[in-house]
Amino acid sequence: MNVFKLYNMKTIVKLIILITIFVGFQNFGFSQCKTFTKNECKPKLSPYIYNGQLNSAVLNEGDIAELMLTFYSNQDYRIVVCAAEEMDAVNFRLIDATGQELFTNADHDMVGHWDFHTKSTQQLTVEVSVPETQGGDSLNKSGCVSILVGFLDNQ
Template sequence: MKRIFKKTAIIALISVFPYLTNAQCKGFTKKECLPQLKPYVYNGQLNSAVLNEGDVAELLLTFYSGQDYRIFVCSQEMLGNVEFKLLDTDKNTLFYNKDHDYVKFWDFKSNSTQQLIVQVRIPQSEVKSEIVQSGCVSILAGFKE
């Protein structure tokens, strides 16, 4: 009976885990990430997800000419050095944070309006383990008035 109860408890935990992680992720963005975007005005669109090591996420947005933008990639510490690139629509790399000590935010200015892609990549863990590391990642865009 005890064993059955134990197993049921484990199953219940497993079933609610994804929802708990997701809710945690959103709370994380609001508390840990948004304050760091200042003095830029947050564009108001929450782009956050729970990602696993090796995963890639992309944000498609338009940079308008004459506007100053800040891209901030905010992630939980256990994910390590999260890489981010700014790509044009032909997938040419315009900026790579790996070249700047995996900096979490960078400012951009475009002389003309164009569609751009922020690509984020979670590094693979160097230690081989059966448990895949996962955590919250938010890609935030801010602009200056």
């Protein structure tokens, strides 16, 4: 009852609405990211078959995201790293279990996907980093980044 003394019912209802909007706003961000991934990133996997797992997040400049996945022997894969327009190009590289860099798109004009074939099954890490803008007066950019994996049907 003390609560009702401090805040009348109307204020509490407004508070609930605001909290709902606040929580909904966060979810809206993920929703937008999901829609972006579906519309802009997934088509880039074709003709590879999507592994069905959604790896997307809103990243800021300087952020690093990693995807860890087992890649099977004698299978053909495509990795698509897709960033929202406002993010410019993002860097990604593939690293093996020993930490050795197997590929970096920095050596290939910051390309957004990479096709590869593994001779043996191994756990690899896809590391994605958002470069920081040069110069101190620009605003910190932030946007959706997705990492998708596709494979070919080798049957």
